């Protein structure tokens with residue numbers, strides 16, 4: 001029997017949910033050597049720091065076994081049959097881990113389901129969850145207090161789920177969490193020919209991975225041989241009068257890349273809902289599973305800032321990058337998404353911003369979005385003390401801007417996006433049913449109980465707490481306009497916009513939509529694909545109105561570029 005990639009997977013997913021928005025460490029308050037390296041996906045360390053009652057292991061166990069329990073019920077199969085079956089739906093290259101987990105836990109899970117019936121109780125019986133108070137389904141009467149059950153206190157330094165698979169996952173995670181740079185990048189120019197692991201899902205595809213002077217974003221005026229496509233925009237060669245096409249079509253067209261630095265919302269974090277909807281689990285549910293993990297469960301290629309994937313029947317994509325490219329085909333492939341799940345102003349300032357690839361001398365200017373919509377006020381801690389203060393926020397943002405002034409080419413522009421007002425989450429979701437079958441209130445309570453909520457402040461039944469969180473978020477957002485007033489930078493100018501969820505929601509509701517339709521169903525927290533799509537036109541329209549000169553002219557040669565170069569090499 002091959003149980004347990006399932007368990008593994010859902011621990012990982014819950015880790016991803018948590019880390020997507022939750023910084024366990026407020027970097028301002030930590031010793032310098034602790035900054036940076038542990039701020040994201042540090043769920044296993046995080047257990048020691050902040051969680052309780054089993055933490056993420058409890059979340060993973062409960063979620064995974066709830067699905068197994070529901071699957072067995074829906075398909076009238078035993079737990080053993082269900083485990084076997086679901087396990088075959090996962091990619092086979094995770095098999096080693098699967099076998100390890102099965103050998104370790106399979107028997108215990110089956111036996112405990114025979115005794116206790118519900119996932120909450122089974123995870124308690126296995127001492128993976130350790131508090132009787134913390135239940136995903138509080139209305140099921142606890143049964144695990146059966147006299148045979150020996151309670152053990154949770155020991156984060158020796159979690160019940162331990163050893164090999166975790167180091168395997170940890171290694172996988174370290175690959176992308178340490179520097180946020182492509183791992184397949186032979187010439188070290190921070191652009192890749194692979195899609196995942198921070199490759200072209202995130203930054204325009206490299207068209208020559210052996211030369212660091214060839215990559216998206218290069219200003220053609222700094223290049224020589226016109227037969228080479230230096231900036232990978234698909235335009236190269238000469239016409240029958242020996243004139244360089246790049247000169248003819250792009251020189252003086254005001255090319256401008258699009259870059260976003262920010263958090264999981266900027267990277268477009270999204271757990272496919274079918275992964276956690278028992279009624280939809282079948283042999284195709286986990287297709288693409290590994291590449292989704294390799295992209296950190298983010299979808300930058302469909303995001304509001306750097307999306308480039310074509311729309312399909314099931315989703316629509318629009319982005320600032322696509323709009324800039326539509327204005328000027330010379331901008332093809334010039335996008336970078338530096339979003340990191342869990343990023344706050346502190347971690348962006350100390351580390352993440354350095355993953356930017358822009359050469360002040362040889363690259364084109366960029367339209368740079370800085371969006372940090374929640375992690376400065378969100379964590380799993382049940383306290384306000386971990387929230388960033390306005391003074392700390394100012395220090396962090398100014399430090400980011402000072403760095404950008406040394407990196408962005410002259411003529412760049414910075415767009416600040418304010419923090420969200422997350423009260424809308426509770427207000428629109430609390431009494432709705434989560435795909436797992438509990439209400440969102442129950443899911444939020446469960447995550448708070450084990451102290452792994454992505455945002456205790458907003459995913460909280462207490463209105464006072466939610467209001468306080470929003471007040472602090474508004475105070476932090478207000479810092480941006482102060483900075484615009486008080487500072488000037490050599491290489492870019494600045495503008496501020498409120499995070500546009502409320503504007504988009506108002507428009508959506510006016511058209512007959514419901515607010516919950518704009519929020520990611522699994523995490524109950526992130527802006528979903530529809531919201532990303534609508535945010536792109538919000539920012540584009542706002543800039544068209546407020547800063548039309550930032551967008552560059554519409555290139556009169558677009559149709560000629562298309563006639564000669566087709567799709568300019570596409571994206572993949």
Ligand SMILES: *[C@@H]1O[C@H](CO)[C@@H](O)[C@H](O)[C@H]1NC(C)=O
Pocket residue numbers: 076
């Ligand atoms: C469920 O399966 C059992 C054993 O295979 C069978 O006896 C029972 O009739 C099935 N129930 C339904 C509703 O199909």
Ligand SMILES: *[C@@H]1O[C@H](CO)[C@@H](O)[C@H](O)[C@H]1NC(C)=O
Pocket residue numbers: 240241
């Ligand atoms: C050069 O190309 C242009 C446009 O493609 C064409 O109209 C012209 O006839 C060509 N001239 C020669 C000498 O081939």
Ligand SMILES: *[C@@H]1O[C@H](CO)[C@@H](O)[C@H](O)[C@H]1NC(C)=O
Pocket residue numbers: 274280281282283284285
């Ligand atoms: C699996 O379920 C999805 C819906 O979640 C459905 O579209 C698909 O056709 C199903 N595939 C199979 C093989 O049953």
Ligand SMILES: *[C@@H]1O[C@H](CO)[C@@H](O)[C@H](O)[C@H]1NC(C)=O
Pocket residue numbers: 427431432
């Ligand atoms: C859920 O709560 C909202 C108020 O927050 C209320 O308007 C709505 O009717 C409730 N829905 C259900 C199904 O109880």
Ligand SMILES: *[C@@H]1O[C@H](CO)[C@@H](O)[C@H](O)[C@H]1NC(C)=O
Pocket residue numbers: 462463464465
């Ligand atoms: C809500 O939170 C506030 C502030 O922490 C606290 O004083 C109050 O007692 C809480 N209310 C409830 C109903 O728990």
Ligand SMILES: *[C@@H]1O[C@H](CO)[C@@H](O)[C@H](O)[C@H]1NC(C)=O
Pocket residue numbers: 394479482483485486
């Ligand atoms: C900006 O300047 C004003 C007036 O000098 C000062 O009160 C404020 O604290 C400054 N804010 C920032 C963010 O530097």
